[in-house]
Amino acid sequence: MSRTLVRDLSAHVGERVTVYGWVNTSRLQRKMQFIVVRDHTGMVQVTNKRTEPASEVEETFERVPTESAVKVTGTVVANPIVKLGGVELVPDAVEVVNAAVSPLPINDQTGIDQRLDWRFLDIRHPARQLIFQVQTTVEAAMREFAYGEGATELHTPKFMGTASESGAEVFKVKYFDRNAYLAQSPQFYKQMAISGGIDKVFEIGPVFRAEPSFTSRHATEFISIDVELAWIDGVEDVMSFEERMLAHVLAAVAEKHGEEIRELLGAEVVVPELPFPRIPMREAIELLTDQGWKPEKVKGDLDPEGERSISALVKERFGHEFVFITEFPAGVRPFYHMRAEGNPDVTESFDLLWKGIEITTGAQREHRYDVLVKQAEEKGMDLEPLSSYTNSFRFGTPPHGGLGAGLSRILMVMLGLDSIRETTFLFRGPNRLEP
Amino acid sequence: MSRTLVRDLSAHVGERVTVYGWVNTSRLQRKMQFIVVRDHTGMVQVTNKRTEPASEVEETFERVPTESAVKVTGTVVANPIVKLGGVELVPDAVEVVNAAVSPLPINDQTGIDQRLDWRFLDIRHPARQLIFQVQTTVEAAMREFAYGEGATELHTPKFMGTASESGAEVFKVKYFDRNAYLAQSPQFYKQMAISGGIDKVFEIGPVFRAEPSFTSRHATEFISIDVELAWIDGVEDVMSFEERMLAHVLAAVAEKHGEEIRELLGAEVVVPELPFPRIPMREAIELLTDQGWKPEKVKGDLDPEGERSISALVKERFGHEFVFITEFPAGVRPFYHMRAEGNPDVTESFDLLWKGIEITTGAQREHRYDVLVKQAEEKGMDLEPLSSYTNSFRFGTPPHGGLGAGLSRILMVMLGLDSIRETTFLFRGPNRLEP
Known part of the structure; x- marks a missing residue:
C-alpha cells in the first residue's frame, strides 16, 4: 500500500493507511502494546490490543527493536486523549523492513563527540x-533574494594552483606530478568573475582551512556563502545587500519553522529591523x-570577548541582535581590501556580528591594478604566485565588493546551539574525519 | 548618477541616464564616434558627434581601449535605424573607471586553451x-522541483578519512599528522543521511576525480547534482524523479532563455515528453x-560510441533526446547497487543518456546489511575501511535509491557545446590548475 505521511493522518480518520517510519518507542503492557512510529513529518501512536492467541502483529511488535525501519498498516482512529495529533493507528499488518541492532550505541545522555561518531542515528532526533x-x-531564501537582485549562481574551483591570498594555512593535495591547494575561500575567483562581467556573483560551497582550531566556531571544512557585487558605489552597498538578505531569510525561517524552533530548540527567531546598526571599529x-x-x-581588532561585549552593548542600546563593525584598520585586513579615501590606515570593510558571534567578513575590494600591487607589496606578499590574480585587474575591472559568511555559524546562532558541530551534517575538524 | 541597465534604456527615451559597462567596440570616423558599450544585460551604441575644438568626451573616446570599464552619461534617443534596441545614447560625460591594457591577449579566433588562460576576458562574451x-x-529549477518533492538541501563533507567506495582514483591530502582523501562523490554520505531519517536528499556540490582523463567530458573537479530518495518501491521511483526534474528544468530554460540560446549558441532547447524511453542494457x-x-x-557496458549509437536509434524510433539504459550487469556496477530479485547478475540501476552522452548514473542501493557485506566481499573490497559505511546499515536503513549527474555535462549537451571546458567557470584538469 502506498505511503501516508504521519502529518497527514488526521485527514484520513476511518481509513486504512500505511505509515513508513522508525520505531521511536514501544511500551509493551499486559493487555496493550503502544508503539510510537516516527517519520520525517511527525510521530503517531500505534495502539495494538493483545489477543489470545497472539496475532502476528503482536509478535512482531513484541520483538522489534527501537529504531528499526517499519511499515505499519492499519486504521486511523480519532482519539482526543492521544497526545500525538489526536489520532492513533490500529494496526492489522506490520513489516519490519530493516531491523536495528539493540542496544543502540547512543541515547539522550550521550555527549557530542560520541553522537558525532553515530551521526546518522543522532540526526534522527x-x-x-x-x-x-x-x-x-x-x-x-538566500537564493530567492540573490536571484531577485540579479545574481548569477557560480561554482568556483576548490583546487588552486598556488597557495595564495590571505596567508591562511591551506591544505596541500598531491595533484599528478605537482601539488595543488584547497581553496580557503572563493575570494580570488569570484573577483575574476566580476572582471568577467558577471554583475553579481552568488555561491554556496565548501571551503577548507588548515588551521588547527578546536573552538565551537571553527572547522577544517565548512560551507561558505559568498557574494560579490560589481559596480558598487561603496562598501555600504555590500552591507545593504547582506542585511536585506538576512532579514528576508529570517522572515522565511520564522514563518515556516518559528513555532517548531521554539518548541524543539527553545530559540526565538527574530526578524531584524533594517538597517542594522553600524559602528566603526575605532x-x-x-x-x-x-x-x-x-x-x-x-x-585594532576585536577578540571573541570583545565581540560578545559589543553585541551586548548594541542589544542594550538599540535592541538589535546584529551589528556591523566597520572601518577595520588596514593592519588587520588582507591586502586586497580597499583603503578609505584620504586615510590609508583604514579599510572599507566590515564584520557582521550576530548575538556576539562574527558571521561575516566583507569589504570593498581594491580594483585598481597599481594600488592593489602596491598594497600587496606593503604587506610583504610574494607577487609572482599572485600574478594570475593581479593580472585580472589590468583589463577593466569595475569597482566591486562582497562578503563571505559561514552557513553553520548562521544556523548555530539562529537556533541557539552552542557549536557548529551541531549544525554541520558531518563535521570535519583536526581530529575528526569520520564518519 | 545611478545606473541604468542597457536592457531598460528604451523605457528612458528623452531622459538623461548613466550606463555602466565595457567598451565593446569603437568605430572612430571623421565626423562621428560610435562606441558600443556592453553591460550584462545588452549593448548600446553611444553616438558622439565630433566638435571643434574636441570635447572632453571625444578625447576620452579617442583613446579608451576596448574592454575598459566605463560610465557613460547622456541622453537616450530613439533611432530606429540603430540595430541595438532602436535607441542610442548621446553622451555628455564619460568616465573611464578602469582602463584595459591594449592589445587584448585573446580575440574571436583564439583557441580554447588560451581562452581558458584568460577566462575572465573570455566569459565577457x-x-x-x-x-x-x-x-x-x-x-x-532543480531546487524548485526537489523542494516541491520534499527534499532537504544537504552538504556532505569533501574530506574523507579513507579512500573508499568505487575504487575510482582519489586525491590524497596531507591532513595534519595523517592523510585525508577528497570525495569522488557524496554517495556514502547521502546514504548516511537516508539512514539518518532524511527523506529526500538534494545536494549540488564539487566532487574530485584523480583519473588522468583528457576527454571533452571529464574534469578532475566538477559539480555533481546528487539526489537520494528514501522508502522507494524500486529504481523506477528514481528514474521518475529525474525525468520529471529534467522536464521541469528544460521548461524553465526554454521559457527564460530559449530565444537567446538559439540566437547566440544556435541550439534548440526541447522540453522532453514524459516518460523517457527505457531500454534494458541487454x-x-x-x-x-x-x-x-x-x-x-x-x-555488458556501452562505450562512448555505443552511447551515441543507441541515442541516435532512440531519436529515430521514438523521437526522444533522452533514454534510460537500465538493468546494468552486476559486473560493471559498484557493490552497493541492489541486484534484481531472482537475478543477481543484474542490478537495479540505470544510466541516463542525452543526445548520446551519459549525464547520470543511478540505482536502487542495497540497504540490507548482510547482503551489502556479501556483495562487497564478492567484489573483493576490503571491508575494514568501509566499516563506518556498512555499520550505518545495521540500524534500520529504509530502502532507498538515488542518482548523480554532472552539471557541466548537462549544460554542454543542452547548449550544444563540444566540451565541459566551455560550461565550467574555471576548468580543472590534469594539466590545468590555473587561473
Whole structure:
C-alpha cells in the first residue's frame, strides 16, 4: 500500500493507511502494546490490543527493536486523549523492513563527540532533523533574494594552483606530478568573475582551512556563502545587500519553522529591523575600553570577548541582535581590501556580528591594478604566485565588493546551539574525519 | 548618477541616464564616434558627434581601449535605424573607471586553451555570459522541483578519512599528522543521511576525480547534482524523479532563455515528453550488435560510441533526446547497487543518456546489511575501511535509491557545446590548475 505521511493522518480518520517510519518507542503492557512510529513529518501512536492467541502483529511488535525501519498498516482512529495529533493507528499488518541492532550505541545522555561518531542515528532526533530543514529554508531564501537582485549562481574551483591570498594555512593535495591547494575561500575567483562581467556573483560551497582550531566556531571544512557585487558605489552597498538578505531569510525561517524552533530548540527567531546598526571599529574599541575591556591579542581588532561585549552593548542600546563593525584598520585586513579615501590606515570593510558571534567578513575590494600591487607589496606578499590574480585587474575591472559568511555559524546562532558541530551534517575538524 | 541597465534604456527615451559597462567596440570616423558599450544585460551604441575644438568626451573616446570599464552619461534617443534596441545614447560625460591594457591577449579566433588562460576576458562574451545565466536557471529549477518533492538541501563533507567506495582514483591530502582523501562523490554520505531519517536528499556540490582523463567530458573537479530518495518501491521511483526534474528544468530554460540560446549558441532547447524511453542494457546491446557495433572494452557496458549509437536509434524510433539504459550487469556496477530479485547478475540501476552522452548514473542501493557485506566481499573490497559505511546499515536503513549527474555535462549537451571546458567557470584538469 502506498505511503501516508504521519502529518497527514488526521485527514484520513476511518481509513486504512500505511505509515513508513522508525520505531521511536514501544511500551509493551499486559493487555496493550503502544508503539510510537516516527517519520520525517511527525510521530503517531500505534495502539495494538493483545489477543489470545497472539496475532502476528503482536509478535512482531513484541520483538522489534527501537529504531528499526517499519511499515505499519492499519486504521486511523480519532482519539482526543492521544497526545500525538489526536489520532492513533490500529494496526492489522506490520513489516519490519530493516531491523536495528539493540542496544543502540547512543541515547539522550550521550555527549557530542560520541553522537558525532553515530551521526546518522543522532540526526534522527526531531530537533536535529529540524536543523537541516531550516538549512534548506535558509539557502532557498538566500537564493530567492540573490536571484531577485540579479545574481548569477557560480561554482568556483576548490583546487588552486598556488597557495595564495590571505596567508591562511591551506591544505596541500598531491595533484599528478605537482601539488595543488584547497581553496580557503572563493575570494580570488569570484573577483575574476566580476572582471568577467558577471554583475553579481552568488555561491554556496565548501571551503577548507588548515588551521588547527578546536573552538565551537571553527572547522577544517565548512560551507561558505559568498557574494560579490560589481559596480558598487561603496562598501555600504555590500552591507545593504547582506542585511536585506538576512532579514528576508529570517522572515522565511520564522514563518515556516518559528513555532517548531521554539518548541524543539527553545530559540526565538527574530526578524531584524533594517538597517542594522553600524559602528566603526575605532568607536567600538572606545566603547569597550570605557567598560574596562582589554583586547587579548591584536591591536585594532576585536577578540571573541570583545565581540560578545559589543553585541551586548548594541542589544542594550538599540535592541538589535546584529551589528556591523566597520572601518577595520588596514593592519588587520588582507591586502586586497580597499583603503578609505584620504586615510590609508583604514579599510572599507566590515564584520557582521550576530548575538556576539562574527558571521561575516566583507569589504570593498581594491580594483585598481597599481594600488592593489602596491598594497600587496606593503604587506610583504610574494607577487609572482599572485600574478594570475593581479593580472585580472589590468583589463577593466569595475569597482566591486562582497562578503563571505559561514552557513553553520548562521544556523548555530539562529537556533541557539552552542557549536557548529551541531549544525554541520558531518563535521570535519583536526581530529575528526569520520564518519 | 545611478545606473541604468542597457536592457531598460528604451523605457528612458528623452531622459538623461548613466550606463555602466565595457567598451565593446569603437568605430572612430571623421565626423562621428560610435562606441558600443556592453553591460550584462545588452549593448548600446553611444553616438558622439565630433566638435571643434574636441570635447572632453571625444578625447576620452579617442583613446579608451576596448574592454575598459566605463560610465557613460547622456541622453537616450530613439533611432530606429540603430540595430541595438532602436535607441542610442548621446553622451555628455564619460568616465573611464578602469582602463584595459591594449592589445587584448585573446580575440574571436583564439583557441580554447588560451581562452581558458584568460577566462575572465573570455566569459565577457555574451554567448559565454549566457551559459552561466542558464546555469543559474537550471539550478534554481532543480531546487524548485526537489523542494516541491520534499527534499532537504544537504552538504556532505569533501574530506574523507579513507579512500573508499568505487575504487575510482582519489586525491590524497596531507591532513595534519595523517592523510585525508577528497570525495569522488557524496554517495556514502547521502546514504548516511537516508539512514539518518532524511527523506529526500538534494545536494549540488564539487566532487574530485584523480583519473588522468583528457576527454571533452571529464574534469578532475566538477559539480555533481546528487539526489537520494528514501522508502522507494524500486529504481523506477528514481528514474521518475529525474525525468520529471529534467522536464521541469528544460521548461524553465526554454521559457527564460530559449530565444537567446538559439540566437547566440544556435541550439534548440526541447522540453522532453514524459516518460523517457527505457531500454534494458541487454536489449541495447542486441540492438547495437544488429547494427554491427562492437564494444571497445567492457563486456555488458556501452562505450562512448555505443552511447551515441543507441541515442541516435532512440531519436529515430521514438523521437526522444533522452533514454534510460537500465538493468546494468552486476559486473560493471559498484557493490552497493541492489541486484534484481531472482537475478543477481543484474542490478537495479540505470544510466541516463542525452543526445548520446551519459549525464547520470543511478540505482536502487542495497540497504540490507548482510547482503551489502556479501556483495562487497564478492567484489573483493576490503571491508575494514568501509566499516563506518556498512555499520550505518545495521540500524534500520529504509530502502532507498538515488542518482548523480554532472552539471557541466548537462549544460554542454543542452547548449550544444563540444566540451565541459566551455560550461565550467574555471576548468580543472590534469594539466590545468590555473587561473
